[in-house]
Amino acid sequence: EPEVTQTPSHQVTQMGQEVILRCVPISNHLYFYWYRQILGQKVEFLVSFYNNEISEKSEIFDDQFSVERPDGSNFTLKIRSTKLEDSAMYFCARKGTTNGELFFGEGSRLTVL
Amino acid sequence: SQQGEEDPQALSIQEGENATMNCSYKTSINNLQWYRQNSGRGLVHLILIRSNEREKHSGRLRVTLDTSKKSSSLLITASRAADTASYFCATDIRGSSNTGKLIFGQGTTLQVKP
Numbered sequence A: 001e002p003e004v005t006q007t008p009s010h011q012v013t014q015m016g017q018e019v020i021l022r023c024v025p026i027s028n029h030l031y032f033y034w035y036r037q038i039l040g041q042k043v044e045f046l047v048s049f050y051n052n053e054i055s056e057k058s059e060i061f062d063d064q065f066s067v068e069r070p071d072g073s074n075f076t077l078k079i080r081s082t083k084l085e086d087s088a089m090y091f092c093a094r095k096g097t098t099n100g101e102l103f104f105g106e107g108s109r110l111t112v113l
Numbered sequence B: 001s002q003q004g005e006e007d008p009q010a011l012s013i014q015e016g017e018n019a020t021m022n023c024s025y026k027t028s029i030n031n032l033q034w035y036r037q038n039s040g041r042g043l044v045h046l047i048l049i050r051s052n053e054r055e056k057h058s059g060r061l062r063v064t065l066d067t068s069k070k071s072s073s074l075l076i077t078a079s080r081a082a083d084t085a086s087y088f089c090a091t092d093i094r095g096s097s098n099t100g101k102l103i104f105g106q107g108t109t110l111q112v113k114p
Helices: none
Strands: A004-007 A010-013 A019-025 A031-037 A043-050 A053-057 A065-068 A075-079 A088-095 A102-104 A108-112 B005-007 B010-014 B019-024 B029-037 B043-050 B055-058 B061-066 B071-076 B085-093 B108-113
Touching: A004 A088, A010 A019, A019 A031, A019 A088, A019 A108, A043 A065, A043 A075, A075 A088, A102 B043, B005 B085, B010 B019, B019 B085, B019 B108, B029 B061, B029 B071, B043 B055, B043 B061, B043 B071, B071 B085
Parallel strands: A010 A108, B010 B108
Antiparallel strands: A004 A019, A019 A075, A031 A043, A031 A088, A043 A053, A065 A075, A088 A102, A088 A108, B005 B019, B019 B071, B029 B043, B029 B085, B055 B061, B061 B071, B085 B108
16 A cells, blocks of 8 residues: 555646646654656655645756645645656655655656647 | 766676676765666665764765765675666855755766566
């Protein structure tokens, strides 16, 4: 059973459209992360979110991206105006309580046409 | 070179053989972790080794860490076809903002032939 559930599993969108990817943790945790993986490339850190605030973000996480935890449960990543190069797998992860390991969801595949 | 580089990039072995993957990094770390990813799936945490540890075992996995060389290795013994996957090392960098973010390497693609 995944530690976090991500929806949608696959989304196809037109360039310039807004996309919202969702992450639902199985249990209540404070630390969440979004990573992305362009096909065939390494997993890249986007943003960390702690106690309902962004705690760190990478250079990739520009003004087109935002994260929210609107209802205290779902954790969303919004891409305001998608570009072709946003096509990737987007992974949500939560931090383990013991050692700092991350538990990832199955990912949302975003295809921008 | 980048933080977290694995070698080899690809490894093909026969079932029953051992598989060794290496990871090098550049900056001081709190811990180093190994993850596995089956094609098109999410990453699964395998094992974590702290900066003050030198070796760790978990089932058929053995991880070593040499902080003087800034390198780690992952050994999978008695490999099985089901071990076929990509394996990534990830570092929790010391002195970072302590958000727990991990920096991933490029990964090693392991193919175990039955």
